Amino acid sequence: MxxxxxxxxxxxQPTGNLHLGNYLGAIRKFVALQEGNDCIYCVVDLHSLTxxxxxxxxxxxxxxIAAAFIASGIDPEKHIVFNQSAVxxxxxLAWIFNCVARIGWMNRMTQFKDKAxxxxxxxxxxxxxxxxxxxxxxxxxxxxxxxxxxxxKQHLELARDIAMKFNLxxxxxxxxxxxxxxxxxxxxxxxxxxxxxxxxxEGPAPRVMSLRDGTKKMSKSDPSDLSRINLLDDEEAISKKxxxxxxxxxxxxxxxxxxxxxxxxxxxVGIYAALADKTKIEVLAEFGGQQFSVxxxxxxDLAVQVLSPITGEMRRLMDDTSHIDAILRSxxxxxxxxxxxxxxxxxxxxxxxx
Numbered sequence: 001m002x003x004x005x006x007x008x009x010x011x012x013q014p015t016g017n018l019h020l021g022n023y024l025g026a027i028r029k030f031v032a033l034q035e036g037n038d039c040i041y042c043v044v045d046l047h048s049l050t051x052x053x054x055x056x057x058x059x060x061x062x063x064x065i066a067a068a069f070i071a072s073g074i075d076p077e078k079h080i081v082f083n084q085s086a087v088x089x090x091x092x093l094a095w096i097f098n099c100v101a102r103i104g105w106m107n108r109m110t111q112f113k114d115k116a117x118x119x120x121x122x123x124x125x126x127x128x129x130x131x132x133x134x135x136x137x138x139x140x141x142x143x144x145x146x147x148x149x150x151x152x153k154q155h156l157e158l159a160r161d162i163a164m165k166f167n168l169x170x171x172x173x174x175x176x177x178x179x180x181x182x183x184x185x186x187x188x189x190x191x192x193x194x195x196x197x198x199x200x201x202e203g204p205a206p207r208v209m210s211l212r213d214g215t216k217k218m219s220k221s222d223p224s225d226l227s228r229i230n231l232l233d234d235e236e237a238i239s240k241k242x243x244x245x246x247x248x249x250x251x252x253x254x255x256x257x258x259x260x261x262x263x264x265x266x267x268x269v270g271i272y273a274a275l276a277d278k279t280k281i282e283v284l285a286e287f288g289g290q291q292f293s294v295x296x297x298x299x300x301d302l303a304v305q306v307l308s309p310i311t312g313e314m315r316r317l318m319d320d321t322s323h324i325d326a327i328l329r330s331x332x333x334x335x336x337x338x339x340x341x342x343x344x345x346x347x348x349x350x351x352x353x354x
Contacts, residue, residue: 003181004195008037009143011044011084014061015051016220018068019228020303021208023310024274029147031073033200039079040141040335041069043328046084046091047134050127063324064314068231070327071313080338082331084137089339093136093346094129100166101132101158110154135159139194140339147200156199163194173349193349206274211245214263229303232311239300242268247292254288256280268292272299275306 010030012022030041043065045058055061062083069081084090106112106128116123134155138146139162148156164185167174171191174180180191210216210227218228226241233241246264253259259266259280272295273283287295317324347354 004142004144006038006145007141007143008033008039008145008147008200009042009138009141010040010147011042011047011137012065012069013044013048013051014058014065014083015048016061017230017232018065019208019218019220019230020271020307021218021228022220023068023072023231023307024206024208024271025149026147027068027072027074030069033147034074034079037145039074040143040338041074041079041081042137042335043081043083044137047130050124050130053124062328063318063321064232066324066328067314067317068310070317070324071310076327076331080331080334081327082335083328086328086332087140087335087339089140089336089343090133090136092343093140093339094133096346096350097132097136097139097162097166098129100169101135101162105158105161106131109158131155131158132162135162138197139163140342141335142195142342143197144195145198145200153199156197160196163192163196164190166194167192170349173351177345177348179345179349193345206270208271208274209263209267211241211267213246214265214267229307231307232314233307234311235304235308238303238307242296242300242303245296247296251289251291252284252287252295254284256284258284265292268295268299272302275299275302 010026012018012026018027030039033039043062045062048055048058048061066081066083070076074081109131112123112128112130113120115127134152135158138159146152146156167180167190170193171180174193175191180193183190183192183196185192185196208218210218210222211229212222212224212227216222220228222228226244229238229241245268247268248262248265250262250265252265252269259269269280269283269287272278273280276283287298
């Protein structure tokens, strides 16, 4: 092999109900990427323990994410859909990466600072080492590309740093084992085992904000269910949430400039644009000058049209969990085979006896 085979990897945590922001910002992109790419999509249940150690129904949450993948159009036969804990090689490589990564690198992670807050001494070690496991998730398949949002870019940069340090520290071992590929990072030639993973950013990802506060992201953890549209919401719930969505007294502007300083209006126009695969300019060309009493019903109709087929298929899959379990089991077996091939190389490179 003279170059790394391109492979797309991404994962979603099973922590609460998936919502419209997850669909527009991530899952819909996953569906598009499967055309022309080798893709591995993972329910990252090991990561979910950093957010909440004890879950009431972790199996149900894992199945719900997998159901959302399938219902949205991901093909689990052409690509791999599985849950992370079914492939122990993720954790094995994460331990090795814990020894490669530096504590200073982890302490600089913005997400750790945000989630740990002021009581950093009481944060779990898992929360601190989260990015090391994320790097292992990608690199145990020697993944080359990851679709990322703004909040994960720093973690992806860390994955590159970990891969680079491993490649440099073990460069002679990699060469002796005959497992590496000659690459250039900056101006430096490296005989590398792990690729320098690249972010996949295809166009401006829709940033979906809370329906109750246009300055905050739509979130699974928001205490108000009215702040988000869940993928399992029925038509009545979608209609109620959009009708109750916060707006301001003014009508819709005719130009995008007119949305500045109006976060709730901007959010609803952005949601309509994303669901309709249009630009905000096109949406305002249609609705500019009209009141929200006209725009909101149109948004309800569009949201129901796009989401109802996904919701229906998710409910059908969740009613027969044997099908979802079979998909995850098959995906886990295929993922383990790929991951074990990597780990066999890594054990040889490091010098473990097994």
